[in-house]
Amino acid sequence: MFVRALPAVVLVGATVAGMPAAQADNRRLNESVAVNVYTIQHQADCETDLKINPQLQLAAEWHTRDLLHNRALDGDIGSDGSTVQDRANRAGFVGTVAETVAINPALAISGIEIMNRWYYRPDYMAIMSNCANTQIGVWSENSLDRSVVVAVYGQPG
Template identity: 80%
Template sequence: MTSKRSVALVVVTSALLGWVVPAPAAHADNRRLNNSVAANVYTIQRQAGCTTDLTVNPQLQLAAQWHTNDVLNNRSLDGDLGSDGSTVAIRAANAGYQGNVAETVAINPALAISGIEILNQWYYRSDYMAIMSNCAFTNIGVWSENSLDRTVVVAVYGEPA
């Protein structure tokens, strides 16, 4: 109850004194999208005959997050290389993952992207399809971020050492 009174007091005081209180920044929660990408990759692996499970790995997710933010904020980037010249292997190792890795990147010039749009970008690229259907990749990390005119999704796939 005290915190509600404190917030009300700040709002009233701000209004009376003409202060501008910034609204909390909106930050999209893309967990459902990220999880659906992992689920779709799992389905592609099953269709390819894979019998192993695909598990989300926090280290690969961190590597995916780093690259997603890099691509979102550096418009000259459109693929696997980072603005610092880093590769997916370097980012995964820096995140603490040991093993063979690969990545797929989707960029949409809009505020949002759907799972269908992601798969349309990845499914029909033979190099990306080879990555997604590789049964050796039993770990995955997916991250996505949005800006008003660009959405980036990165999936990092791992084969544990």
């Protein structure tokens, strides 16, 4: 009985190994990060609404993918030496920007983990609670052993 079951397990394993990798839809995670930043801003008595900006989201996407695929990177500077301002400018955003980054050495990261990391870092808290940052773009991606979330905050010029 055991000998017959083993080939079936090998066959299933081979089938799964040959399948393309699934891409997670992180839209809900990205939106939850923006909502949490909105909440932080209103706790800081900001009176403006935080708006999703597609150009900032594109800048966040570029840096997320760079961080995901270049393991030597762990912060704001891209593999090409670019800064968050460089990436936002290249995406077509006119104004001043700032960035928060979360890298988790695992398949997933939750919104709670992200906010816990950013909330207790004074520099990131200052960015999130800055009322002048009225626009945001958030992007996240995952691999089997790394999850990356980047939020780019903008002050239109």
